[in-house]
Amino acid sequence: MIKSITGTKDILPEDIQRWNFLESIVEKVFASFNYKEIRTPVFEETALFARGIGEATDIVGKEMYTFIDRSETSITLKPEMTASVVRAFVEHSLGTKQPLNKLFYISPMFRQERPQAGRFRQFHQFGAEAIGSNSPLLDAEMIQMAFDIFKLLGLKDVSVKINSLGVPESREKYKELLRNYLFDKKDNLSEDSRMRFEKNILRIFDSKIECDREIMKNAPLLIDYLDEESKNDFEIVKEALTRGNIPFEIDPKLVRGLDYYTKTTFEIVSEKVGSQSALCGGGRYDLLIEQLGGKPTPGVGFAAGIERILLACENEKAFSIPESSIDLYITRLDKELEKFVYDIASYFRRENFIVEIDYLDRSVKAQMREANKLGSRYVLFAGGEEFQNGLLNLKNMADGIQKTFDKNNLEEIKNYLKK
RNA sequence: GUGAGCGUAGCUCAGUUGGUUAGAGCACCAGGUUGUGGCCCUGGGGGUCGUGGGUUCAAUUCCCAUCGCUCACCCCA
Numbered sequence: 001m002i003k004s005i006t007g008t009k010d011i012l013p014e015d016i017q018r019w020n021f022l023e024s025i026v027e028k029v030f031a032s033f034n035y036k037e038i039r040t041p042v043f044e045e046t047a048l049f050a051r052g053i054g055e056a057t058d059i060v061g062k063e064m065y066t067f068i069d070r071s072e073t074s075i076t077l078k079p080e081m082t083a084s085v086v087r088a089f090v091e092h093s094l095g096t097k098q099p100l101n102k103l104f105y106i107s108p109m110f111r112q113e114r115p116q117a118g119r120f121r122q123f124h125q126f127g128a129e130a131i132g133s134n135s136p137l138l139d140a141e142m143i144q145m146a147f148d149i150f151k152l153l154g155l156k157d158v159s160v161k162i163n164s165l166g167v168p169e170s171r172e173k174y175k176e177l178l179r180n181y182l183f184d185k186k187d188n189l190s191e192d193s194r195m196r197f198e199k200n201i202l203r204i205f206d207s208k209i210e211c212d213r214e215i216m217k218n219a220p221l222l223i224d225y226l227d228e229e230s231k232n233d234f235e236i237v238k239e240a241l242t243r244g245n246i247p248f249e250i251d252p253k254l255v256r257g258l259d260y261y262t263k264t265t266f267e268i269v270s271e272k273v274g275s276q277s278a279l280c281g282g283g284r285y286d287l288l289i290e291q292l293g294g295k296p297t298p299g300v301g302f303a304a305g306i307e308r309i310l311l312a313c314e315n316e317k318a319f320s321i322p323e324s325s326i327d328l329y330i331t332r333l334d335k336e337l338e339k340f341v342y343d344i345a346s347y348f349r350r351e352n353f354i355v356e357i358d359y360l361d362r363s364v365k366a367q368m369r370e371a372n373k374l375g376s377r378y379v380l381f382a383g384g385e386e387f388q389n390g391l392l393n394l395k396n397m398a399d400g401i402q403k404t405f406d407k408n409n410l411e412e413i414k415n416y417l418k419k
Numbered sequence: 420g421u422g423a424g425c426g427u428a429g430c431u432c433a434g435u436u437g438g439u440u441a442g443a444g445c446a447c448c449a450g451g452u453u454g455u456g457g458c459c460c461u462g463g464g465g466g467u468c469g470u471g472g473g474u475u476c477a478a479u480u481c482c483c484a485u486c487g488c489u490c491a492c493c494c495c496a
Binding site: 059062063117124256281303307333362370395 | 420421448449450452454455456457487488489490491492493494495496
């Protein structure tokens with residue numbers, strides 16, 4: 001038997017209503033903040049992600065689905081959306097059409113990692129990007145939108161974490177400080193963290209290893225060494241969140257794994273989804289557009305993982321989807337009535353009723369069982385003496401009461417059903 | 420990439436200290452009313468016991484390999 005590729009999942013009819021519900025809320029919230037949807041191709045030239053996300057990141061280093069196509073071009077299935085959105089922004093000169101572009105997306109992403117709870121090789125994200133303003137109110141807006149979406153879904157057990165990475169100059173100065181702090185303690189760090197010391201020193205803060213944590217406990221924090229501008233912006237973000245009644249905590253150790261972040265970064269996490277607890281993450285990327293060949297333009301955005309959010313919703317019983325049901329099931333007695341039943345079903349379907357009939361030539365009893373299983377409000381019977389006499393019986397499945405109608409006057413039945 | 424656990428019916432799982440035709444519940448189908456649902460009753464279909472090899476008179480059960488799933492590490496949504 002051929003099975004789906006490792007780390008990919010079918011979304012079956014029994015699951016799809018949860019997805020549709022989530023997507024409808026996402027679209028509603030983004031619309032209320034005046035974000036416009038953008039769709040980009042699922043694959044891009046590999047160089048876009050290598051340059052946009054950063055060569056040194058894990059995503060680029062070991063997680064991308066990259067292949068050479070028939071024209072010898074290196075192609076990569078998108079592992080995240082920001083680089084693609086920025087590419088489209090630059091390619092279509094969106095910045096010249098209006099100074100601020102507010103964009104959102106809902107899209108599959110691809111990363112070749114070992115699957116585990118809340119992690120897949122094809123997964124789905126929704127997210128937003130606001131390109132063209134350095135206002136920290138937009139940073140707050142991102143968090144606000146994500147938080148609103150979670151709230152509308154009924155999620156309660158989530159927490160917002162924010163941090164500021166400052167601008168590159170202040171960050172470099174701080175990194176020097178951190179290097180000095182760690183220099184004589186280096187040998188006591190874990191092997192991974194010694195690697196990070198060379199490659200990306202900030203990420204030593206991410207380590208879950210006890211000896212690293214012990215050492216980092218007294219390390220200087222970036223947030224205490226921010227430049228004035230970053231510090232002010234961070235204050236504005238915090239104040240806006242407070243006014244918006246969004247509880248948050250400052251996490252000076254929140255260092256995100258993508259290279260393009262500047263100033264504000266944030267995550268919203270849930271304890272209800274296993275060890276992959278980040279439901280959404282984002283931040284400001286004021287240098288990325290330039291780096292990808294555009295004019296210097298500030299930007300900020302976030303991405304949220306749909307599978308993880310649905311998992312959190314399930315574990316929290318955040319919302320429930322009502323059982324689906326149909327309006328009318330039309331049964332028949334004899335096979336000769338098949339075409340008649342098909343035609344009157346078409347009539348009611350055109351009148352916007354949800355209608356089902358039997359295609360398996362089953363007994364009336366089996367048809368009734370089916371109607372019941374489908375939660376049909378009414379059943380219309382075709383067959384036997386009444387039919388010979390030009391009549392149809394309509395049964396209300398809730399109370400079992402039957403009414404008789406003229407089979408040539410479907411409009412009368414329609415009007416009755418509409419009540 | 421590393422580590423651990425698990426693979427028996429569509430689903431959830433029993434079972435075999437190696438021994439005749441491998442079970443249950445749910446789901447599905449049919450019948451109980453030769454034209455009518457939900458409850459109930461009766462019956463039925465469906466399994467190469469993940470795959471390949473080994474040990475044995477005999478393997479679903481023991482051993483090895485392999486594939487898959489799950490969880491965790493790394494990192495992230």
